[in-house]
Amino acid sequence: MCARMREELLAFVSRRGTLLEPAAVEYLLSQQDPMGPLDRFLASCSEVPFVVTLQDVVRAADLGRNAAIRTRPAVSMSSAVQAATVTLVMPASFHRQGETASDHAPDVKILRDITGRSTCEGTIEDFTRYFRNRFQTLSRMLRSRRELGGTQEISKARRSTREVRFIGMVSDVRATKNGHRILELEDETDRISVLVLADSPSAAETFVMDEVVGIVGKVNDRGLVIAESVVRPDIPVTRPFRGIGEHLRAAFMSDVHVGSTTFLDEKWAKLTTWMSSDDEVARSLRYLVVSGDVVDGIGVYPRQDEELSIDDIYGQYEALSKMMAGLPDHVSVVMIPGNHDAVRPAEPQPALPAPIQKLFDSNITFAGNPSLVSLDGVKVLAYHGRSMDDFVSAIPGMNYHRPLDAMRQMLKMRHLAPIYGGKTPIAPEAEDHLIVEDVPDIFVTGHVHSVGVDTYRGVVLVNSSTWQAQTPYQKMRNIEPLPARLPIVDLASGQAVIKEF
Numbered sequence: 001m002c003a004r005m006r007e008e009l010l011a012f013v014s015r016r017g018t019l020l021e022p023a024a025v026e027y028l029l030s031q032q033d034p035m036g037p038l039d040r041f042l043a044s045c046s047e048v049p050f051v052v053t054l055q056d057v058v059r060a061a062d063l064g065r066n067a068a069i070r071t072r073p074a075v076s077m078s079s080a081v082q083a084a085t086v087t088l089v090m091p092a093s094f095h096r097q098g099e100t101a102s103d104h105a106p107d108v109k110i111l112r113d114i115t116g117r118s119t120c121e122g123t124i125e126d127f128t129r130y131f132r133n134r135f136q137t138l139s140r141m142l143r144s145r146r147e148l149g150g151t152q153e154i155s156k157a158r159r160s161t162r163e164v165r166f167i168g169m170v171s172d173v174r175a176t177k178n179g180h181r182i183l184e185l186e187d188e189t190d191r192i193s194v195l196v197l198a199d200s201p202s203a204a205e206t207f208v209m210d211e212v213v214g215i216v217g218k219v220n221d222r223g224l225v226i227a228e229s230v231v232r233p234d235i236p237v238t239r240p241f242r243g244i245g246e247h248l249r250a251a252f253m254s255d256v257h258v259g260s261t262t263f264l265d266e267k268w269a270k271l272t273t274w275m276s277s278d279d280e281v282a283r284s285l286r287y288l289v290v291s292g293d294v295v296d297g298i299g300v301y302p303r304q305d306e307e308l309s310i311d312d313i314y315g316q317y318e319a320l321s322k323m324m325a326g327l328p329d330h331v332s333v334v335m336i337p338g339n340h341d342a343v344r345p346a347e348p349q350p351a352l353p354a355p356i357q358k359l360f361d362s363n364i365t366f367a368g369n370p371s372l373v374s375l376d377g378v379k380v381l382a383y384h385g386r387s388m389d390d391f392v393s394a395i396p397g398m399n400y401h402r403p404l405d406a407m408r409q410m411l412k413m414r415h416l417a418p419i420y421g422g423k424t425p426i427a428p429e430a431e432d433h434l435i436v437e438d439v440p441d442i443f444v445t446g447h448v449h450s451v452g453v454d455t456y457r458g459v460v461l462v463n464s465s466t467w468q469a470q471t472p473y474q475k476m477r478n479i480e481p482l483p484a485r486l487p488i489v490d491l492a493s494g495q496a497v498i499k500e501f
Protein backbone atom coordinates (compact mmCIF):
# COMPACT_ATOMS: atom_id res chain seq x y z
CA MET A 1 0.00 0.00 0.00
CA CYS A 2 2.74 2.42 1.07
CA ALA A 3 5.08 1.38 -1.76
CA ARG A 4 2.29 1.86 -4.28
CA MET A 5 1.45 5.28 -2.84
CA ARG A 6 5.12 6.26 -3.04
CA GLU A 7 5.24 5.24 -6.72
CA GLU A 8 2.06 7.17 -7.44
CA LEU A 9 3.41 10.24 -5.67
CA LEU A 10 6.73 10.17 -7.55
CA ALA A 11 4.93 9.63 -10.86
CA PHE A 12 2.68 12.61 -10.06
CA VAL A 13 5.74 14.77 -9.33
CA SER A 14 7.55 13.83 -12.50
CA ARG A 15 4.40 14.49 -14.56
CA ARG A 16 4.39 18.01 -13.11
CA GLY A 17 8.04 18.47 -14.12
CA THR A 18 9.59 18.96 -10.67
CA LEU A 19 11.48 17.05 -7.98
CA LEU A 20 10.60 16.33 -4.34
CA GLU A 21 13.03 16.60 -1.44
CA PRO A 22 13.25 13.15 0.30
CA ALA A 23 11.91 14.66 3.57
CA ALA A 24 8.94 16.07 1.64
CA VAL A 25 8.21 12.59 0.21
CA GLU A 26 8.14 11.09 3.72
CA TYR A 27 5.98 13.91 5.04
CA LEU A 28 3.46 13.62 2.21
CA LEU A 29 3.26 9.84 2.60
CA SER A 30 2.27 10.36 6.24
CA GLN A 31 -0.70 12.49 5.16
CA GLN A 32 -4.15 11.15 4.47
CA ASP A 33 -4.13 12.79 1.05
CA PRO A 34 -0.47 12.94 -0.06
CA MET A 35 -1.16 14.67 -3.41
CA GLY A 36 -3.38 17.39 -1.88
CA PRO A 37 -0.76 19.66 -0.26
CA LEU A 38 1.57 19.19 -3.22
CA ASP A 39 -1.15 20.07 -5.68
CA ARG A 40 -2.08 23.13 -3.61
CA PHE A 41 1.53 24.26 -3.42
CA LEU A 42 2.14 23.85 -7.17
CA ALA A 43 -1.09 25.70 -7.93
CA SER A 44 0.19 28.64 -5.85
CA CYS A 45 3.49 28.91 -7.82
CA SER A 46 3.73 31.14 -10.87
CA GLU A 47 6.49 28.86 -12.23
CA VAL A 48 7.06 25.19 -11.42
CA PRO A 49 10.02 25.11 -9.00
CA PHE A 50 13.03 22.90 -9.65
CA VAL A 51 12.67 21.20 -6.25
CA VAL A 52 9.70 21.14 -3.87
CA THR A 53 10.94 21.25 -0.27
CA LEU A 54 9.52 19.87 2.97
CA GLN A 55 8.78 23.44 4.05
CA ASP A 56 6.69 24.05 0.89
CA VAL A 57 4.45 21.04 1.40
CA VAL A 58 4.11 21.53 5.17
CA ARG A 59 2.98 25.10 4.64
CA ALA A 60 0.53 24.01 1.93
CA ALA A 61 -0.84 21.26 4.21
CA ASP A 62 -1.32 23.80 7.04
CA LEU A 63 -3.19 26.15 4.72
CA GLY A 64 -5.35 23.25 3.57
CA ARG A 65 -6.12 22.25 7.14
CA ASN A 66 -7.02 25.78 8.13
CA ALA A 67 -9.35 26.13 5.15
CA ALA A 68 -11.11 22.80 5.65
CA ILE A 69 -14.52 24.07 6.75
CA ARG A 70 -17.10 21.39 6.25
CA THR A 71 -20.15 20.24 8.19
CA ARG A 72 -19.79 20.31 11.97
CA PRO A 73 -21.32 17.31 13.69
CA ALA A 74 -22.43 17.66 17.31
CA VAL A 75 -20.29 16.33 20.14
CA SER A 76 -21.10 12.83 21.32
CA MET A 77 -20.94 13.13 25.09
CA SER A 78 -22.36 10.44 27.28
CA SER A 79 -25.66 11.60 28.76
CA ALA A 80 -25.87 8.94 31.46
CA VAL A 81 -23.04 10.38 33.48
CA GLN A 82 -22.71 9.33 37.07
CA ALA A 83 -20.96 11.23 39.80
CA ALA A 84 -17.21 10.83 39.65
CA THR A 85 -15.76 7.90 41.57
CA VAL A 86 -12.34 9.20 42.24
CA THR A 87 -9.20 7.40 43.24
CA LEU A 88 -7.26 10.11 44.92
CA VAL A 89 -3.58 9.81 45.70
CA MET A 90 -3.09 12.84 47.89
CA PRO A 91 -0.93 13.36 50.96
CA ALA A 92 -2.79 14.71 53.99
CA SER A 93 -0.94 18.03 53.88
CA PHE A 94 -2.23 18.61 50.36
CA HIS A 95 -5.70 19.16 51.74
CA ARG A 96 -4.69 21.71 54.34
CA GLN A 97 -5.15 25.44 53.90
CA GLY A 98 -7.27 25.13 50.73
CA GLU A 99 -8.11 28.40 49.06
CA THR A 100 -11.02 28.99 46.73
CA ALA A 101 -9.92 29.90 43.23
CA SER A 102 -13.10 31.84 42.45
CA ASP A 103 -11.99 34.55 44.93
CA HIS A 104 -8.95 35.38 42.81
CA ALA A 105 -8.58 36.93 39.37
CA PRO A 106 -6.35 34.79 37.14
CA ASP A 107 -2.92 36.10 36.23
CA VAL A 108 -1.62 34.39 33.06
CA LYS A 109 1.30 35.80 31.08
CA ILE A 110 3.07 34.24 28.11
CA LEU A 111 6.74 34.93 28.76
CA ARG A 112 8.15 33.19 25.69
CA ASP A 113 6.82 31.40 22.60
CA ILE A 114 7.18 31.57 18.81
CA THR A 115 3.69 32.84 17.99
CA GLY A 116 3.93 35.78 15.59
CA ARG A 117 7.72 35.70 15.61
CA SER A 118 8.57 32.97 13.09
CA THR A 119 11.11 34.13 10.53
CA CYS A 120 12.45 30.96 8.98
CA GLU A 121 12.02 29.99 5.36
CA GLY A 122 14.00 26.75 5.53
CA THR A 123 17.01 28.02 3.58
CA ILE A 124 20.57 26.78 4.15
CA GLU A 125 21.35 30.16 5.76
CA ASP A 126 18.46 29.63 8.19
CA PHE A 127 19.92 26.28 9.29
CA THR A 128 23.40 27.72 9.74
CA ARG A 129 22.02 30.61 11.78
CA TYR A 130 19.83 28.27 13.84
CA PHE A 131 22.70 25.96 14.83
CA ARG A 132 24.99 28.91 15.53
CA ASN A 133 22.34 30.34 17.86
CA ARG A 134 21.94 26.98 19.60
CA PHE A 135 25.69 26.62 20.03
CA GLN A 136 26.24 30.16 21.26
CA THR A 137 23.36 30.15 23.73
CA LEU A 138 24.26 26.81 25.28
CA SER A 139 27.98 27.74 25.26
CA ARG A 140 27.17 30.85 27.24
CA MET A 141 25.40 28.72 29.85
CA LEU A 142 28.30 26.28 29.98
CA ARG A 143 30.94 29.00 30.31
CA SER A 144 29.27 30.22 33.48
CA ARG A 145 29.99 26.83 35.07
CA ARG A 146 32.90 26.85 37.48
CA GLU A 147 34.35 23.63 35.98
CA LEU A 148 34.58 25.32 32.59
CA GLY A 149 36.41 28.53 33.49
CA GLY A 150 38.93 29.50 30.77
CA THR A 151 37.54 27.48 27.88
CA GLN A 152 39.34 27.66 24.56
CA GLU A 153 38.21 27.28 20.97
CA ILE A 154 38.71 23.75 19.67
CA SER A 155 41.32 24.89 17.12
CA LYS A 156 43.48 26.21 20.00
CA ALA A 157 42.69 23.42 22.44
CA ARG A 158 43.90 20.73 20.04
CA ARG A 159 47.43 22.21 20.06
CA SER A 160 47.68 22.33 23.84
CA THR A 161 49.83 19.94 25.85
CA ARG A 162 48.26 20.78 29.22
CA GLU A 163 44.74 20.31 30.55
CA VAL A 164 42.22 21.72 28.08
CA ARG A 165 38.64 22.98 28.48
CA PHE A 166 36.41 23.55 25.51
CA ILE A 167 32.79 23.41 24.38
CA GLY A 168 31.43 21.58 21.34
CA MET A 169 28.29 20.32 19.66
CA VAL A 170 28.11 16.53 19.37
CA SER A 171 28.35 15.52 15.70
CA ASP A 172 28.90 11.80 16.26
CA VAL A 173 28.91 9.30 19.14
CA ARG A 174 30.29 5.79 18.82
CA ALA A 175 31.33 3.00 21.16
CA THR A 176 34.68 1.22 20.93
CA LYS A 177 34.92 -2.54 21.33
CA ASN A 178 36.35 -2.04 24.85
CA GLY A 179 33.25 -0.17 26.00
CA HIS A 180 34.79 3.31 25.77
CA ARG A 181 33.02 5.99 23.79
CA ILE A 182 34.26 8.51 21.25
CA LEU A 183 32.45 11.81 20.83
CA GLU A 184 33.09 13.97 17.79
CA LEU A 185 32.69 17.58 18.85
CA GLU A 186 32.54 20.72 16.74
CA ASP A 187 32.66 24.43 17.36
CA GLU A 188 32.86 27.27 14.85
CA THR A 189 36.64 26.82 14.50
CA ASP A 190 37.31 23.09 14.30
CA ARG A 191 36.33 19.51 15.09
CA ILE A 192 37.92 17.12 17.60
CA SER A 193 37.57 13.55 18.87
CA VAL A 194 37.05 12.99 22.60
CA LEU A 195 37.51 9.64 24.31
CA VAL A 196 35.25 8.97 27.30
CA LEU A 197 36.80 5.99 29.10
CA ALA A 198 34.54 3.21 30.35
CA ASP A 199 35.75 3.80 33.93
CA SER A 200 35.47 7.62 33.90
CA PRO A 201 32.84 9.50 35.97
CA SER A 202 30.95 10.41 32.77
CA ALA A 203 30.82 6.80 31.52
CA ALA A 204 27.24 6.32 32.73
CA GLU A 205 25.97 9.28 30.72
CA THR A 206 24.47 8.81 27.26
CA PHE A 207 25.19 11.53 24.74
CA VAL A 208 22.96 12.40 21.83
CA MET A 209 23.57 14.08 18.49
CA ASP A 210 23.51 17.89 18.38
CA GLU A 211 23.60 18.47 22.13
CA VAL A 212 26.20 20.93 23.40
CA VAL A 213 28.67 19.81 26.09
CA GLY A 214 31.81 21.07 27.79
CA ILE A 215 34.94 18.95 28.08
CA VAL A 216 37.76 19.01 30.60
CA GLY A 217 40.57 16.72 29.44
CA LYS A 218 44.06 16.21 28.01
CA VAL A 219 45.13 15.92 24.40
CA ASN A 220 47.28 12.85 23.72
CA ASP A 221 50.10 12.65 21.17
CA ARG A 222 47.67 11.48 18.47
CA GLY A 223 45.45 14.55 18.84
CA LEU A 224 42.71 12.65 20.72
CA VAL A 225 41.29 14.27 23.87
CA ILE A 226 41.00 11.98 26.89
CA ALA A 227 38.05 13.39 28.83
CA GLU A 228 38.39 13.84 32.59
CA SER A 229 34.85 15.10 32.73
CA VAL A 230 32.00 15.96 30.40
CA VAL A 231 29.93 18.90 31.65
CA ARG A 232 26.32 19.47 30.66
CA PRO A 233 24.60 22.88 30.88
CA ASP A 234 22.12 21.35 33.39
CA ILE A 235 20.44 23.14 36.27
CA PRO A 236 23.55 23.81 38.32
CA VAL A 237 21.91 24.42 41.69
CA THR A 238 18.80 23.05 43.36
CA ARG A 239 16.46 25.84 44.42
CA PRO A 240 13.44 25.60 46.65
CA PHE A 241 10.07 25.93 44.86
CA ARG A 242 9.28 29.62 44.41
CA GLY A 243 5.61 29.43 45.24
CA ILE A 244 2.79 31.91 45.73
CA GLY A 245 1.35 32.84 49.11
CA GLU A 246 -1.89 30.89 48.76
CA HIS A 247 -2.65 27.22 48.25
CA LEU A 248 -4.18 27.66 44.82
CA ARG A 249 -3.62 24.87 42.37
CA ALA A 250 -2.92 24.17 38.71
CA ALA A 251 -4.05 21.00 36.95
CA PHE A 252 -2.43 19.53 33.86
CA MET A 253 -3.72 17.51 30.94
CA SER A 254 -2.77 16.77 27.34
CA ASP A 255 -3.60 14.41 24.49
CA VAL A 256 -7.33 14.89 24.81
CA HIS A 257 -7.68 13.65 21.19
CA VAL A 258 -11.24 14.93 20.77
CA GLY A 259 -12.69 13.50 17.55
CA SER A 260 -11.14 10.06 18.03
CA THR A 261 -13.46 7.07 18.52
CA THR A 262 -11.27 6.20 21.53
CA PHE A 263 -11.81 9.57 23.30
CA LEU A 264 -13.03 8.77 26.84
CA ASP A 265 -16.19 10.84 27.08
CA GLU A 266 -17.46 9.20 30.28
CA LYS A 267 -14.15 9.85 32.05
CA TRP A 268 -14.31 13.44 30.83
CA ALA A 269 -17.80 13.81 32.26
CA LYS A 270 -16.53 12.55 35.64
CA LEU A 271 -13.74 15.12 35.51
CA THR A 272 -16.22 17.91 34.76
CA THR A 273 -18.49 16.83 37.61
CA TRP A 274 -15.59 16.70 40.06
CA MET A 275 -14.12 20.04 38.97
CA SER A 276 -17.49 21.73 39.54
CA SER A 277 -18.04 20.00 42.90
CA ASP A 278 -17.52 21.29 46.42
CA ASP A 279 -14.36 19.24 46.85
CA GLU A 280 -11.75 21.43 48.50
CA VAL A 281 -9.05 20.64 45.91
CA ALA A 282 -11.48 21.14 43.01
CA ARG A 283 -12.46 24.54 44.39
CA SER A 284 -8.82 25.57 44.69
CA LEU A 285 -8.05 24.86 41.00
CA ARG A 286 -7.19 28.13 39.38
CA TYR A 287 -5.46 26.99 36.21
CA LEU A 288 -5.61 24.15 33.73
CA VAL A 289 -2.67 23.71 31.36
CA VAL A 290 -3.47 21.65 28.26
CA SER A 291 -0.23 20.55 26.60
CA GLY A 292 -1.11 19.62 23.05
CA ASP A 293 -2.86 17.04 20.90
CA VAL A 294 -6.04 18.68 22.11
CA VAL A 295 -7.90 17.11 19.15
CA ASP A 296 -7.12 14.00 17.11
CA GLY A 297 -6.70 15.99 13.87
CA ILE A 298 -7.22 14.91 10.30
CA GLY A 299 -4.71 13.02 8.13
CA VAL A 300 -2.10 12.77 10.88
CA TYR A 301 -1.39 9.09 10.14
CA PRO A 302 -2.49 6.68 7.37
CA ARG A 303 -6.13 5.57 7.51
CA GLN A 304 -6.84 7.79 10.52
CA ASP A 305 -10.34 8.44 9.12
CA GLU A 306 -11.34 4.92 10.21
CA GLU A 307 -10.70 5.92 13.84
CA LEU A 308 -12.47 9.29 13.84
CA SER A 309 -15.86 10.06 15.33
CA ILE A 310 -15.63 13.66 14.06
CA ASP A 311 -13.94 13.82 10.67
CA ASP A 312 -13.81 17.60 10.38
CA ILE A 313 -11.04 19.62 11.99
CA TYR A 314 -13.29 22.54 12.92
CA GLY A 315 -15.87 20.10 14.26
CA GLN A 316 -13.22 18.61 16.53
CA TYR A 317 -12.19 21.99 17.96
CA GLU A 318 -15.81 23.01 18.32
CA ALA A 319 -16.50 19.88 20.37
CA LEU A 320 -13.47 20.67 22.53
CA SER A 321 -14.64 24.24 23.01
CA LYS A 322 -17.97 22.94 24.37
CA MET A 323 -16.10 20.62 26.73
CA MET A 324 -13.96 23.50 27.97
CA ALA A 325 -17.04 25.70 28.39
CA GLY A 326 -18.44 22.97 30.66
CA LEU A 327 -15.55 23.42 33.14
CA PRO A 328 -16.11 25.81 36.05
CA ASP A 329 -15.47 29.52 35.44
CA HIS A 330 -12.84 29.78 38.17
CA VAL A 331 -10.44 27.63 36.09
CA SER A 332 -8.39 29.56 33.53
CA VAL A 333 -7.09 27.44 30.68
CA VAL A 334 -3.76 27.68 28.87
CA MET A 335 -3.64 25.62 25.67
CA ILE A 336 -0.69 24.76 23.44
CA PRO A 337 -0.70 22.59 20.29
CA GLY A 338 0.91 19.19 19.69
CA ASN A 339 1.67 17.09 16.64
CA HIS A 340 -2.03 16.26 16.04
CA ASP A 341 -3.16 19.90 16.05
CA ALA A 342 -3.91 22.21 13.13
CA VAL A 343 -0.66 24.17 13.07
CA ARG A 344 2.64 23.47 11.31
CA PRO A 345 4.19 20.25 12.62
CA ALA A 346 7.68 21.76 12.84
CA GLU A 347 8.70 22.92 16.31
CA PRO A 348 8.51 25.49 17.73
CA GLN A 349 4.81 25.48 16.83
CA PRO A 350 2.79 28.69 17.01
CA ALA A 351 -0.50 28.91 18.93
CA LEU A 352 -3.64 27.56 17.26
CA PRO A 353 -4.74 29.90 14.44
CA ALA A 354 -7.29 32.68 14.99
CA PRO A 355 -10.25 30.94 13.25
CA ILE A 356 -9.89 28.09 15.75
CA GLN A 357 -9.31 30.36 18.76
CA LYS A 358 -12.57 32.13 17.89
CA LEU A 359 -14.48 28.92 18.59
CA PHE A 360 -13.51 29.12 22.29
CA ASP A 361 -14.57 31.25 25.25
CA SER A 362 -12.34 34.15 26.15
CA ASN A 363 -10.99 32.59 29.36
CA ILE A 364 -8.58 30.44 27.31
CA THR A 365 -5.02 31.61 26.64
CA PHE A 366 -3.56 30.11 23.47
CA ALA A 367 0.22 29.77 23.37
CA GLY A 368 2.83 28.03 21.23
CA ASN A 369 4.61 24.73 21.70
CA PRO A 370 6.84 25.10 23.65
CA SER A 371 5.83 28.05 25.83
CA LEU A 372 7.07 29.57 29.02
CA VAL A 373 4.02 30.84 30.85
CA SER A 374 3.66 32.64 34.17
CA LEU A 375 0.69 31.60 36.34
CA ASP A 376 0.53 34.03 39.26
CA GLY A 377 4.29 34.40 38.85
CA VAL A 378 4.97 30.64 38.87
CA LYS A 379 6.91 29.85 35.69
CA VAL A 380 5.54 26.88 33.78
CA LEU A 381 7.42 25.47 30.79
CA ALA A 382 4.87 23.58 28.69
CA TYR A 383 6.11 21.35 25.86
CA HIS A 384 4.03 18.76 24.07
CA GLY A 385 6.91 16.27 24.06
CA ARG A 386 7.32 14.96 20.52
CA SER A 387 11.09 14.68 21.06
CA MET A 388 10.50 11.86 23.53
CA ASP A 389 10.19 9.64 20.44
CA ASP A 390 13.79 10.55 19.62
CA PHE A 391 15.01 10.15 23.22
CA VAL A 392 13.47 6.67 23.39
CA SER A 393 15.22 5.68 20.13
CA ALA A 394 18.57 7.22 21.05
CA ILE A 395 19.06 6.36 24.72
CA PRO A 396 19.19 2.72 25.82
CA GLY A 397 16.90 2.07 28.79
CA MET A 398 14.62 5.01 28.06
CA ASN A 399 11.02 4.08 27.32
CA TYR A 400 7.51 5.47 26.89
CA HIS A 401 6.47 4.39 30.39
CA ARG A 402 9.11 6.58 32.00
CA PRO A 403 8.67 10.01 30.39
CA LEU A 404 10.15 11.76 33.44
CA ASP A 405 13.57 10.22 32.58
CA ALA A 406 13.48 11.95 29.20
CA MET A 407 12.37 15.19 30.85
CA ARG A 408 15.34 15.07 33.24
CA GLN A 409 17.64 14.62 30.23
CA MET A 410 16.04 17.66 28.57
CA LEU A 411 16.80 19.77 31.64
CA LYS A 412 20.36 18.42 31.88
CA MET A 413 20.91 19.28 28.20
CA ARG A 414 18.86 22.50 28.62
CA HIS A 415 17.20 21.58 25.32
CA LEU A 416 13.75 20.15 24.64
CA ALA A 417 14.60 18.48 21.34
CA PRO A 418 18.35 18.30 20.82
CA ILE A 419 18.40 15.54 18.19
CA TYR A 420 18.03 17.09 14.75
CA GLY A 421 16.77 15.03 11.81
CA GLY A 422 14.92 12.40 13.85
CA LYS A 423 11.19 12.13 14.37
CA THR A 424 10.79 15.68 15.70
CA PRO A 425 10.60 18.16 12.82
CA ILE A 426 12.43 21.37 13.79
CA ALA A 427 12.01 24.72 12.05
CA PRO A 428 15.31 26.62 11.86
CA GLU A 429 14.21 29.83 13.56
CA ALA A 430 16.67 32.68 14.16
CA GLU A 431 16.60 31.88 17.86
CA ASP A 432 16.45 28.33 19.17
CA HIS A 433 13.15 28.36 21.06
CA LEU A 434 13.68 24.76 22.14
CA ILE A 435 16.52 25.78 24.45
CA VAL A 436 15.48 25.86 28.11
CA GLU A 437 16.82 29.39 28.74
CA ASP A 438 15.04 30.18 32.00
CA VAL A 439 14.81 27.52 34.65
CA PRO A 440 11.06 26.94 35.11
CA ASP A 441 9.32 26.22 38.41
CA ILE A 442 7.15 23.56 36.73
CA PHE A 443 8.02 21.64 33.55
CA VAL A 444 5.16 19.79 31.85
CA THR A 445 4.99 17.46 28.84
CA GLY A 446 2.42 15.09 27.35
CA HIS A 447 2.56 13.08 24.10
CA VAL A 448 3.39 9.62 25.45
CA HIS A 449 -0.03 8.98 27.06
CA SER A 450 1.61 8.05 30.34
CA VAL A 451 1.53 10.02 33.58
CA GLY A 452 3.98 10.99 36.29
CA VAL A 453 5.11 13.67 38.73
CA ASP A 454 8.50 14.18 40.36
CA THR A 455 11.09 16.89 40.88
CA TYR A 456 14.51 17.50 39.40
CA ARG A 457 16.80 19.98 41.16
CA GLY A 458 13.81 21.91 42.49
CA VAL A 459 11.82 21.87 39.22
CA VAL A 460 8.44 20.13 39.47
CA LEU A 461 8.14 17.62 36.60
CA VAL A 462 4.70 16.71 35.29
CA ASN A 463 3.74 14.31 32.51
CA SER A 464 0.09 14.86 31.94
CA SER A 465 -1.74 11.69 30.85
CA THR A 466 -4.37 11.48 28.10
CA TRP A 467 -8.15 11.30 27.67
CA GLN A 468 -7.95 8.64 24.99
CA ALA A 469 -8.13 4.87 25.53
CA GLN A 470 -5.66 2.49 23.90
CA THR A 471 -5.70 3.01 20.13
CA PRO A 472 -5.35 0.14 17.60
CA TYR A 473 -1.84 1.44 16.80
CA GLN A 474 -0.85 1.34 20.49
CA LYS A 475 -2.33 -2.12 20.80
CA MET A 476 -0.25 -3.32 17.87
CA ARG A 477 2.89 -1.91 19.50
CA ASN A 478 1.98 -3.15 22.97
CA ILE A 479 1.77 0.35 24.46
CA GLU A 480 -0.52 0.53 27.52
CA PRO A 481 -1.63 4.13 28.06
CA LEU A 482 -2.49 5.56 31.50
CA PRO A 483 -5.53 7.70 30.63
CA ALA A 484 -7.82 9.94 32.71
CA ARG A 485 -5.26 10.92 35.36
CA LEU A 486 -5.06 14.57 36.33
CA PRO A 487 -1.78 15.81 37.83
CA ILE A 488 -2.41 18.73 40.19
CA VAL A 489 0.29 21.03 41.58
CA ASP A 490 -0.12 23.23 44.65
CA LEU A 491 1.23 26.61 43.53
CA ALA A 492 2.28 27.50 47.08
CA SER A 493 4.37 24.43 47.88
CA GLY A 494 5.05 22.77 44.52
CA GLN A 495 3.62 19.55 45.92
CA ALA A 496 2.21 17.43 43.08
CA VAL A 497 -0.38 14.69 43.14
CA ILE A 498 -2.22 12.62 40.55
CA LYS A 499 -5.97 12.25 40.67
CA GLU A 500 -7.46 9.34 38.78
CA PHE A 501 -10.90 9.35 37.16
Ligand SMILES: [Fe+2]
Pocket residue numbers: 293338339340384386447448
Ligand atom coordinates in the same frame (compact mmCIF):
# COMPACT_ATOMS: atom_id res chain seq x y z
FE1 LIG B 1 1.46 13.80 20.51
